[in-house]
Amino acid sequence: MARVYNFSAGPAVLPEEVLREAADEMMDYQGSGQSVMEMSHRSKVYDNIIKEAEADLRELMNIPDNYKVLFLQGGASQFFAEVPMNLMKNKKAAYVITGQWAKKAFAEAKIYGEAVEVASSADKTFSYIPDCSDLDIPEDADYVYICENNTIYGTKFKTLPNTKGHLLVSDISSCFLSEPIDVTKYGVVYGGVQKNVGPAGVVIAIIREDLITDDVLPGTPTMLKWKTQADADSLYNTPPCYNIYICGKVFKWLKKMGGLSVMKERNEEKAKILYDFLDESKMFTGTVVKEDRSIMNVPFVTGDADLDAKFVKEATAAGFVNLKGHRTVGGMRASIYNAMPKEGVIKLVEFMKNFEKENTK
Ligand SMILES: *Cc1c(COP(=O)(O)O)cnc(C)c1O
Numbered sequence: 138m139a140r141v142y143n144f145s146a147g148p149a150v151l152p153e154e155v156l157r158e159a160a161d162e163m164m165d166y167q168g169s170g171q172s173v174m175e176m177s178h179r180s181k182v183y184d185n186i187i188k189e190a191e192a193d194l195r196e197l198m199n200i201p202d203n204y205k206v207l208f209l210q211g212g213a214s215q216f217f218a219e220v221p222m223n224l225m226k227n228k229k230a231a232y233v234i235t236g237q238w239a240k241k242a243f244a245e246a247k248i249y250g251e252a253v254e255v256a257s258s259a260d261k262t263f264s265y266i267p268d269c270s271d272l273d274i275p276e277d278a279d280y281v282y283i284c285e286n287n288t289i290y291g292t293k294f295k296t297l298p299n300t301k302g303h304l305l306v307s308d309i310s311s312c313f314l315s316e317p318i319d320v321t322k323y324g325v326v327y328g329g330v331q332k333n334v335g336p337a338g339v340v341i342a343i344i345r346e347d348l349i350t351d352d353v354l355p356g357t358p359t360m361l362k363w364k365t366q367a368d369a370d371s372l373y374n375t376p377p378c379y380n381i382y383i384c385g386k387v388f389k390w391l392k393k394m395g396g397l398s399v400m401k402e403r404n405e406e407k408a409k410i411l412y413d414f415l416d417e418s419k420m421f422t423g424t425v426v427k428e429d430r431s432i433m434n435v436p437f438v439t440g441d442a443d444l445d446a447k448f449v450k451e452a453t454a455a456g457f458v459n460l461k462g463h464r465t466v467g468g469m470r471a472s473i474y475n476a477m478p479k480e481g482v483i484k485l486v487e488f489m490k491n492f493e494k495e496n497t498k
Pocket residue numbers: 147211212213214215238284286287288308309310311329332
């Protein structure tokens with residue numbers, strides 16, 4: 138079996154144990170005589186799968202009872218529209234612009250109301266997180282929106298913005314389950330699962346109950362109204378059954394690993410190996426200011442586009458794949474999500490050291 142070290146930003150590496158289990162259950166899920174792909178979403182056996190997935194996620198994230206967990210479709214990109222549709226009572230919201238995904242969410246919100254940019258790090262190619270301790274938030278803003286871990290630029294909010302009493306909405310797609318979070322600090326926290334949790338096709342949204350109402354913007358499609366989904370326990374229509382099943386397996390794997398505090402330690406340890414090397418290397422440099430570095434997505438450059446390309450090509454041939462940086466940043470990016478073993482990062486750094494030696498005169 139030739140598995141590579143996959144540094145993709147998403148869809149991304151999944152735990153091998155989960156993939157093996159899914160393979161074992163492919164033809165006959167626990168004596169049902171069917172694959173999970175083939176069974177009715179209204180069956181008892183599937184109901185157990187989705188209920189157990191939710192219960193395990195609640196336990197992992199310590200989600201309070203007054204928050205609903207929704208398994209949705211449409212990707213994080215569709216959720217960009219769902220946020221204003223469901224929350225813009227005053228048709229006004231504040232956005233912190235820290236990269237492409239925040240920009241896209243901001244642009245989407247503008248379709249539905251007045252979206253105000255209250256901070257941005259666009260001036261330095263989103264290589265830092267702006268100071269959000271004293272934002273000029275309009276009094277009547279319905280919420281403050283952030284993208285907590287910036288997948289493309291490799292920055293992460295280490296402290297949440299001071300929202301001055303406003304609701305906080307956060308896109309945690311690329312740091313979902315990478316470390317513990319305090320759910321009570323948010324009104325809505327959500328993410329596409331294909332970065333750190335499971336196969337593409339599911340968005341998990343954790344929403345404070347009082348925010349789920351019939352009072353949505355006129356014209357909001359039934360499917361995009363959170364109340365529809367909440368009232369039906371995410372089974373209003375056919376959900377992405379198989380993908381939710383795999384997410385459930387990842388939750389069990391995370392519990393077995395020791396939970397999110399243990400994952401945080403592991404992730405910090407992995408990231409440190411890579412950042413320490415970037416800090417000492419004469420060829421490779423990280424692109425993000427130290428205090429805002431993500432422990433999930435690590436962009437770096439050599440400063441020479443041809444050398445970058447050579448590195449990506451040789452790394453790929455050596456079994457370190459998907460290291461090419463986002464087209465808007467160039468260079469390289471190593472995404473080192475939960476399922477990337479420490480060994481993968483150590484070996485990548487060894488490879489980088491050798492590359493540096495061989496390409497320095
Ligand atoms: C990938 C990503 C998205 C977009 O996700 P889709 O599911 O493809 O719509 C949004 N936000 C962040 C932070 C991401 O990393």
